[in-house]
Amino acid sequence: MLQSQLFSKTLRTVPADEVAVNARLLTQAGFIDKQLAGVYSFLPLGYLTVKKIEQVIREEMNAIGAQELIMTALQPKELWKRTGRWVTTEEVMFKIIEKDAEPSVGLAWTHEEAITEIAKRFINSYRDLPRAVYQFQTKFRNEPRAKSGIIRMREFVMKDLYSFHATREDLDTYYEQVKEAYLKIFQRCGLKALVVEASGGAFTKQYSHEFQVLSDAGEDNIVYCLSCNYAQNKEVSQVQAGDNCPLCGQAKIAQGKSVEVGNIFKLGTKFSEALELFYTNQVGERCPVIMASYGIGPGRVMGTIVEVHHDELGIIWPEEISPYRFHLLSLGEGDVQVKSEQIYNNLSSAGWEVLYDDRKESPGIKLKDADLIGLPWRLVVSAKTGDKLELKKRSGHTTEYLSFTELMNKFSVH
Amino acid sequence: MLQSQLFSKTLRTVPADEVAVNARLLTQAGFIDKQLAGVYSFLPLGYLTVKKIEQVIREEMNAIGAQELIMTALQPKELWKRTGRWVTTEEVMFKIIEKDAEPSVGLAWTHEEAITEIAKRFINSYRDLPRAVYQFQTKFRNEPRAKSGIIRMREFVMKDLYSFHATREDLDTYYEQVKEAYLKIFQRCGLKALVVEASGGAFTKQYSHEFQVLSDAGEDNIVYCLSCNYAQNKEVSQVQAGDNCPLCGQAKIAQGKSVEVGNIFKLGTKFSEALELFYTNQVGERCPVIMASYGIGPGRVMGTIVEVHHDELGIIWPEEISPYRFHLLSLGEGDVQVKSEQIYNNLSSAGWEVLYDDRKESPGIKLKDADLIGLPWRLVVSAKTGDKLELKKRSGHTTEYLSFTELMNKFSVH
Numbered sequence: 001m002l003q004s005q006l007f008s009k010t011l012r013t014v015p016a017d018e019v020a021v022n023a024r025l026l027t028q029a030g031f032i033d034k035q036l037a038g039v040y041s042f043l044p045l046g047y048l049t050v051k052k053i054e055q056v057i058r059e060e061m062n063a064i065g066a067q068e069l070i071m072t073a074l075q076p077k078e079l080w081k082r083t084g085r086w087v088t089t090e091e092v093m094f095k096i097i098e099k100d101a102e103p104s105v106g107l108a109w110t111h112e113e114a115i116t117e118i119a120k121r122f123i124n125s126y127r128d129l130p131r132a133v134y135q136f137q138t139k140f141r142n143e144p145r146a147k148s149g150i151i152r153m154r155e156f157v158m159k160d161l162y163s164f165h166a167t168r169e170d171l172d173t174y175y176e177q178v179k180e181a182y183l184k185i186f187q188r189c190g191l192k193a194l195v196v197e198a199s200g201g202a203f204t205k206q207y208s209h210e211f212q213v214l215s216d217a218g219e220d221n222i223v224y225c226l227s228c229n230y231a232q233n234k235e236v237s238q239v240q241a242g243d244n245c246p247l248c249g250q251a252k253i254a255q256g257k258s259v260e261v262g263n264i265f266k267l268g269t270k271f272s273e274a275l276e277l278f279y280t281n282q283v284g285e286r287c288p289v290i291m292a293s294y295g296i297g298p299g300r301v302m303g304t305i306v307e308v309h310h311d312e313l314g315i316i317w318p319e320e321i322s323p324y325r326f327h328l329l330s331l332g333e334g335d336v337q338v339k340s341e342q343i344y345n346n347l348s349s350a351g352w353e354v355l356y357d358d359r360k361e362s363p364g365i366k367l368k369d370a371d372l373i374g375l376p377w378r379l380v381v382s383a384k385t386g387d388k389l390e391l392k393k394r395s396g397h398t399t400e401y402l403s404f405t406e407l408m409n410k411f412s413v414h
Numbered sequence: 415m416l417q418s419q420l421f422s423k424t425l426r427t428v429p430a431d432e433v434a435v436n437a438r439l440l441t442q443a444g445f446i447d448k449q450l451a452g453v454y455s456f457l458p459l460g461y462l463t464v465k466k467i468e469q470v471i472r473e474e475m476n477a478i479g480a481q482e483l484i485m486t487a488l489q490p491k492e493l494w495k496r497t498g499r500w501v502t503t504e505e506v507m508f509k510i511i512e513k514d515a516e517p518s519v520g521l522a523w524t525h526e527e528a529i530t531e532i533a534k535r536f537i538n539s540y541r542d543l544p545r546a547v548y549q550f551q552t553k554f555r556n557e558p559r560a561k562s563g564i565i566r567m568r569e570f571v572m573k574d575l576y577s578f579h580a581t582r583e584d585l586d587t588y589y590e591q592v593k594e595a596y597l598k599i600f601q602r603c604g605l606k607a608l609v610v611e612a613s614g615g616a617f618t619k620q621y622s623h624e625f626q627v628l629s630d631a632g633e634d635n636i637v638y639c640l641s642c643n644y645a646q647n648k649e650v651s652q653v654q655a656g657d658n659c660p661l662c663g664q665a666k667i668a669q670g671k672s673v674e675v676g677n678i679f680k681l682g683t684k685f686s687e688a689l690e691l692f693y694t695n696q697v698g699e700r701c702p703v704i705m706a707s708y709g710i711g712p713g714r715v716m717g718t719i720v721e722v723h724h725d726e727l728g729i730i731w732p733e734e735i736s737p738y739r740f741h742l743l744s745l746g747e748g749d750v751q752v753k754s755e756q757i758y759n760n761l762s763s764a765g766w767e768v769l770y771d772d773r774k775e776s777p778g779i780k781l782k783d784a785d786l787i788g789l790p791w792r793l794v795v796s797a798k799t800g801d802k803l804e805l806k807k808r809s810g811h812t813t814e815y816l817s818f819t820e821l822m823n824k825f826s827v828h
Contacts, residue, residue: 041485
C-alpha cells in the first residue's frame with residue numbers, strides 16, 4: 001500500500017476527551033475515528049487489523065468444529081419476554097421507537113434468545129447433538145461508562161459461540177476445548193491471558209470463566225497466584241493479595257487491574273427450558289438441551305493489544321495481527337526514491353505485506369509516523385544505506401543492514 | 415462438510431407468511447431463518463454464500479483502488495440535522511429511546527453524513543484527491559413493505575462505496591470505472607444486469623443509474639431496448655413499450671418488472687457543502703469536494719440469484735457463489751459408504767469444496783434435498799455406479815460416469 005494514497009493520515013493532535021491510551025494512539029495513528037461516545041469507525045488500517053484478529057478467532061473456532069453463521073441485531077420483544085430479559089436488560093438494551101407506540105423491537109446485546117429459537121428448528125433428537133455455531137455480529141450495549149476507547153464500546157463486533165449438548169459431560173469436554181482455543185487465540189494476538197473464575201452473572205449460578213489480561217487500562221480487579229494458574233475475579237474471591245495460594249500453596253497471591261478480553265459461560269438449561277428447546281434421548285424421553293455461550297470482542301482485543309504493546313513513541317503491533325508486516329520508508333528523492341519503489345514492487349510481487357511511505361515528507365516526520373503506526377519491521381532506504389536496506393524491529397533497539405537478497409532469505413526462513 | 419453435522423436441515427414445510435420465492439426456497443433449504451418481518455439470520459449455508467458474493471464485490475472494489483473500512487450503525491442526531499435528513503428520513507430511520515427523552519441517536523440507513531465528517535480529517539488539499547473508500551456494513555431501514563424475502567430487508571448488509579474528487583471530470587471518469595466494476599460483479603454472480611437511468615432521488619437532480627435484473631419478483635418497472643443498452647426506470651421514462659428505441663432507433667422498447675441490485679449516484683457537492691468538506695486547489699482557493707456514492711446489497715443479490723436461478727425442484731446456484739461447488743451423495747451403506755468417504759476425503763484434501771451427504775436417509779430424500787439446496791455439481795456413489803462416480807450438473811439433464819481420475823482431470827482443466 002502506498003502511504004501517499006492511504007485514506008487516513010497520522011494526526012498531530014488527539015481530541016482532549018479521549019483519555020484511554022488505546023483511543024489516543026489509534027486515533028492519532030489513523031486506525032479509528034470516533035462517531036459517538038463508545039462508537040468508533042475502523043479506518044482502513046484499523047479495519048485490516050481487526051479483520052486479522054477476527055481471522056485468528058475464526059481459524060480456532062473452525063478447528064473445534066464450530067460453524068459460522070450470522071444472526072440479526074433487530075430483536076422482537078416477545079422473544080426476550082419469554083426469558084424475562086426484556087425488562088431486566090433495559091438499561092443495556094437500546095430500544096426502538098416505532099410510531100409512538102410502546103417499543104416492540106430492541107437491538108441485540110447478546111444472542112442466546114435468538115440462537116435458541118433457531119436451534120429449535122434443527123435440534124430434535126440426540127442424533128442432532130452436539131452442535132456448535134458462532135458469528136461475528138455487531139452488538140449494541142447502552143453502557144453508561146464508555147471512556148475506555150475501543151475496550152468498552154456501545155456498538156461493537158462480538159464473536160459469540162453457542163454450543164448445544166445432550167449431557168453435562170459432553171458440555172464439560174467441549175467447554176475445555178473452547179478454553180484451550182481461547183488461550184491459543186490470545187497467544188496468537190500477543191496477549192498473555194489468565195483464566196479467571198468469575199460470577200456466572202445473569203446466566204448461571206456456577207462460576208463462569210473470564211480471560212483477563214493484566215493492564216492498568218482494565219476495569220476489573222483480579223487476584224492471581226504468582227506461580228500456578230489460580231486466578232479469581234476480586235468480585236467473587238475470598239483470597240487477598242499477600243495470602244498463600246489456596247491451590248498450589250507454593251506462592252503468594254498478587255492483585256492487579258485487568259481487561260476482560262473473553263468470557264465463557266455454562267448456561268445449562270436456562271434458555272432451553274424457557275424457550276422449549278428439547279431433544280429426545282435414546283430411550284425416548286424429552287430433555288432440555290444443555291447449552292453454553294462463549295464470547296470474544298475483536299475490537300476490545302485490538303484495544304488491549306495497544307494498551308499492553310506500546311511505548312512513548314507509539315504502537316508496537318504483534319506480527320500476526322499487524323495491518324502490514326513491513327513499513328518501507330523512502331528517506332530521500334531521486335535515486336533513493338527509484339530504489340525504494342523498486343524494492344516495494346519486488347516485495348509486493350513476492351506477496352509481502354508492505355506499507356510504503358512514498359510521501360513527500362521529511363525523514364523526521366516519516367520516522368516518527370512509522371513509530372506511531374507501529375508495524376513490526378521498519379525498512380529504510382536512504383543515501384546512507386547505499387545498496388543495502390536498513391532493517392529495524394519496532395520492538396527492538398538495533399538496526400542491521402541487509403542486501404535485498406539477504407532480506408528475502410531472512411524472512412522466507414520463518 | 416459432512417451434511418450429518420450441518421447445523422441446518424432442509425425443512426419439509428415453509429411458513430405460510432413467506433410469499434417470495436427466494437424466502438421460501440432459502441428457508442426450506444436451510445440457508446436463512448426469519449427473525450422479524452424483513453429481518454433474517456443467515457445460517458451456515460447462507461453465510462457461506464453471502465460471503466462469496468461479498469468477496470466478489472471486494473475484489474472488484476479493490477481493483478478500482480477503493481480502500482475498505484467500516485463505519486458505525488449508531489448515528490448522532492446533530493450530524494444528520496446539518497444535512498436536513500434527521501426529519502425527512504424519519505420514516506425509514508429507526509430511532510432509539512434513551513431515558514424517555516427526545517431521541518438523539520438513530521440507526522444509519524446510509525452513510526453519506528458519516529463518511530463526509532470522517533473525510534474532513536484527511537482531505538484538505540488537491541493532493542489528497544481523489545480518494546475512494548467502501549464498507550460492508552449493516553444498514554437498518556424501517557421499510558413499510560418487507561414481503562420480498564431477502565430482497566427487501568429492514569436490516570441488511572450493504573457494500574457502500576464513496577468517492578471524493580477535485581473536478582467533475584475526475585468524478586465522471588471514476589463513475590464509469592465503478593459502472594464497469596458493477597457489471598463485472600453481477601456477471602460473476604450469474605446475473606444479467608441492465609444499467610438503467612433513474613431519478614437521482616434525495617441525492618441529486620441528475621439521473622442516477624440503477625442496475626436492474628429482469629424478474630417478476632421485482633418491485634421496479636423498467637423500459638429497455640431489445641437491441642442496444644438503452645434502459646430507463648418507468649418512473650422517469652417518457653418512452654413506452656412498443657415505441658422505437660430513442661437511442662439506436664433500430665429496435666422496439668420492451669417493458670418488464672425488475673429487481674434493483676445496485677445503484678450509483680453522483681452526489682456532487684450536496685454533502686460536502688452542508689458539512690463543510692473543502693479542499694484547497696492548485697491556486698489556493700477553497701472548493702467543496704465533489705462526491706459520489708455507490709451501493710450493492712449482497713443479501714439482495716443472493717435473493718435475486720434465487721429468483722432468477724431456480725426450477726420447481728429448488729435452487730440452481732451459479733458456480734462462483736455457491737456455498738460448495740460439489741454435492742457428494744452416498745446412496746447406500748457398507749461398501750458404498752466406505753467408497754464415498756474415501757472420495758470425500760480425497761476431494762477435500764485436494765482443496766475441493768464438497769458438501770458430503772453422509773446422512774442415514776433414503777436415496778429419494780438425498781436426491782430431493784440435493785436439488786433443493788442446488789449446488790452446481792452433484793456426485794453420486796451407489797451400488798449402480800460401480801467403480802465410477804455419477805456426475806450431474808444441477809442446471810442440466812444428463813449424467814455421466816467418471817472414474818475418480820477422470821473427475822479430477824475434468825475439473826482441474828478449468
